[in-house]
Amino acid sequence: MQSKRNKVYKKQRPEKINSNKSVADIVRELKEQSSPAGSYRERSLKIHGLICAKCAREFDHKDRHLLTVHHKDGNPGNNPPNGSNWENLCVYCHEDEHSRGLLGDYFSDKK
Ligand SMILES: [Zn+2]
Ligand SMILES: [Zn+2]
Numbered sequence: 180m181q182s183k184r185n186k187v188y189k190k191q192r193p194e195k196i197n198s199n200k201s202v203a204d205i206v207r208e209l210k211e212q213s214s215p216a217g218s219y220r221e222r223s224l225k226i227h228g229l230i231c232a233k234c235a236r237e238f239d240h241k242d243r244h245l246l247t248v249h250h251k252d253g254n255p256g257n258n259p260p261n262g263s264n265w266e267n268l269c270v271y272c273h274e275d276e277h278s279r280g281l282l283g284d285y286f287s288d289k290k
Contacts, residue, residue: 219258219265223248226262233272247273 229238229246238246249266250257257264268276 220248223265227267231269232266
């Protein structure tokens with residue numbers, strides 16, 4: 180007789196894996212979730228250039244981390260490939276932009 184006594188641990192993670200989904204689906208979703216934050220920024224910087232859309236301050240490789248991508252419609256999930264929803268803002272202008280409204284996507288942009 181085999182008694183496997185694995186440690187009993189409670190699952191405290193809130194996210195549930197939907198059993199209807201295949202592993203491939205789940206992997207794809209994870210990739211989609213993790214890639215936008217990294218890649219849309221690069222794309223936006225490429226499309227709009229290393230310059231703040233508000234104060235027109237220019238950036239180069241050394242201080243490009245100070246340039247962030249703002250979502251014009253406030254929805255960080257809306258990332259059209261042509262960059263129409265992006266605006267490159269320096270951290271100061273970006274903060275200013277969000278201080279009037281919600282700070283939501285500021286934190287996810289900041290990365
Ligand atoms: Zn600026
Ligand atoms: Zn923003």
